[in-house]
Amino acid sequence: MAQEAATIDVYLPPIAKLSGPETSARPDPLRWLRQNTIADVDGMPQQYQESLLESRPKAAFIALVRNSEVEEMVYSMIQLEARFNNRSTHQYDWIFFNDEEFSSEFMSAVRDATNSQCYFEIIPEEHWSVPSWIDTTRFDVGRQFMGSIGVGKAWLQSYHHMCRWNAGLFAREKRLAFYEFFWRVEPGVDFSCNINYDVFRFMRDNNMAYGFNMAILDDARSFPSLWDRTKMFIKNNKNMIHEDADYDWLLQEPFHGNGISRPTIDDDTRDFDRLEYNNCQFYSNFEVGSLAFFRSEEHRAYFEHLDRTGGFYYERFGDAPIHTLSVSLFLPKSRIWYFRDIGYAHGLCEQCPPHQVRLTADPESQQQPQARAVFINESLSKKHRRWEAMSQDVIRQGGIPGLACGCTVSAIDHNNAKLVPFESKQQKPEHPCIRLYLGGKWLEKRADWDPEAEIAAGRDGSGGYLLDGLESNPFLRSDSNEPK
Numbered sequence: 001m002a003q004e005a006a007t008i009d010v011y012l013p014p015i016a017k018l019s020g021p022e023t024s025a026r027p028d029p030l031r032w033l034r035q036n037t038i039a040d041v042d043g044m045p046q047q048y049q050e051s052l053l054e055s056r057p058k059a060a061f062i063a064l065v066r067n068s069e070v071e072e073m074v075y076s077m078i079q080l081e082a083r084f085n086n087r088s089t090h091q092y093d094w095i096f097f098n099d100e101e102f103s104s105e106f107m108s109a110v111r112d113a114t115n116s117q118c119y120f121e122i123i124p125e126e127h128w129s130v131p132s133w134i135d136t137t138r139f140d141v142g143r144q145f146m147g148s149i150g151v152g153k154a155w156l157q158s159y160h161h162m163c164r165w166n167a168g169l170f171a172r173e174k175r176l177a178f179y180e181f182f183w184r185v186e187p188g189v190d191f192s193c194n195i196n197y198d199v200f201r202f203m204r205d206n207n208m209a210y211g212f213n214m215a216i217l218d219d220a221r222s223f224p225s226l227w228d229r230t231k232m233f234i235k236n237n238k239n240m241i242h243e244d245a246d247y248d249w250l251l252q253e254p255f256h257g258n259g260i261s262r263p264t265i266d267d268d269t270r271d272f273d274r275l276e277y278n279n280c281q282f283y284s285n286f287e288v289g290s291l292a293f294f295r296s297e298e299h300r301a302y303f304e305h306l307d308r309t310g311g312f313y314y315e316r317f318g319d320a321p322i323h324t325l326s327v328s329l330f331l332p333k334s335r336i337w338y339f340r341d342i343g344y345a346h347g348l349c350e351q352c353p354p355h356q357v358r359l360t361a362d363p364e365s366q367q368q369p370q371a372r373a374v375f376i377n378e379s380l381s382k383k384h385r386r387w388e389a390m391s392q393d394v395i396r397q398g399g400i401p402g403l404a405c406g407c408t409v410s411a412i413d414h415n416n417a418k419l420v421p422f423e424s425k426q427q428k429p430e431h432p433c434i435r436l437y438l439g440g441k442w443l444e445k446r447a448d449w450d451p452e453a454e455i456a457a458g459r460d461g462s463g464g465y466l467l468d469g470l471e472s473n474p475f476l477r478s479d480s481n482e483p484k
């Protein structure tokens with residue numbers, strides 16, 4: 001796409017500090033975003049729209065979903081369509097997966113929610129059953145125990161199948177063989193901001209293999225053996241680890257009882273065996289990824305290795321930590337992308353990017369009719385909550401009605417410990433996961449910051465950061481080293 005300047009202010013998401021040499025061969029994703037963000041795709045010349053449609057990446061939304069979740073599925077779709085996919089240049093396919101046949105009600109409801117092609121797939125038996133090497137008694141005892149101590153949904157047999165399928169098997173489904181990229185969508189989630197560029201094209205043009213938008217702590221009790229199993233895999237497959245991989249952000253010193261771990265990872269002398277996994281994960285119910293990566297020898301071998309240990313059943317290995325470890329080990333960090341600009345909410349966890357609508361002389365041009373579709377099919381109380389959130393945005397935006405987002409900006413790390421229940425006594429890493437991932441300036445604290453004072457004021461003492469992620473573009477600060 002060759003558009004000189006973006007037609008609407010572009011929010012440029014923070015990029016993680018990359019190691020390895022800067023090469024001119026490395027794509028420049030921020031430049032791409034500046035050049036390819038277009039608020040009004042449908043206003044472009046017809047021919048241009050058609051050529052973009054024809055040159056789309058082979059990509060699809062994929063949703064694992066039950067018939068009973070049809071309303072929630074439509075809820076997610078209406079938003080993603082209005083915020084992104086109903087642009088004439090996009091129209092990406094929807095592929096629904098289920099462990100049983102989809103009902104005709106389900107199929108007609110989701111078809112009504114999109115103009116794109118829909119496909120309905122039944123997961124083959126071997127991808128959704130307890131493998132032969134699993135001792136079913138041990139599985140049953142284990143899940144009752146995990147259920148009793150409050151590990152989320154661990155007592156449900158189907159939840160274990162779900163995690164295993166999402167961790168690796170999904171990419172082998174026949175229907176996906178034709179595609180290069182997927183975007184995972186769950187029922188009942190929110191997409192609260194317009195997405196004014198083609199996310200799949202972004203992935204392809206910038207050679208990205210994995211995109212996420214929240215990095216948070218997981219409940220460590222769901223995967224007690226995951227790290228030891230992973231270390232074993234690394235030891236036996238050193239050649240698979242990418243030379244520009246960065247997995248230090250996932251490591252920490254063992255717990256010595258003071259509540260906070262301060263990693264002292266020295267590259268030359270590090271005693272890898274001693275280090276522990278800090279339980280950070282990309283929250284995978286939102287993810288955009290390369291199917292080639294999830295079908296690669298590295299990911300397959302790692303998945304098979306974990307599967308053989310029985311950890312999906314004897315424990316509750318989640319797909320999120322596995323994807324996180326896998327992409328962090330087998331990919332260079334430059335192929336992983338933080339979609340901070342995509343407003344998203346799933347259950348308790350939500351992320352709302354800094355957003356601004358540029359002042360224009362003509363407020364009419366800021367109205368986005370497609371966004372209206374988002375608000376049908378909602379209960380009154382939900383409408384009310386949304387209205388409250390939006391009215392705050394309207395105030396912040398000086399009363400201009402064209403809302404890029406129906407959410408109020410959240411700090412980058414405010415979800416960090418939401419998945420860790422009180423009962424889990426796991427240590428917390430020194431910094432929130434997303435800050436560890438981003439590195440650099442995101443870890444700097446104010447010189448006058450006093451954790452004791454913060455604790456005395458009733459907070460947890462983990463604040464004091466120079467950047468909180470509420471800035472509409474932290475990298476435009478005068479002291480920044482923003483790329484051209």
Ligand code: GDP
Binds near residue numbers: 063099186285
């Ligand atoms: P959570 O997000 O970890 O709490 O897990 P969810 O219960 O939301 O499940 C994750 C995804 O898998 C959702 O899209 C569910 O609809 C789907 N899912 C979970 N269990 C099943 C199942 O037994 N059958 C089908 N078809 N989908 C499932």
Ligand code: MN
Binds near residue numbers: 186285346
């Ligand atoms: Mn969910």
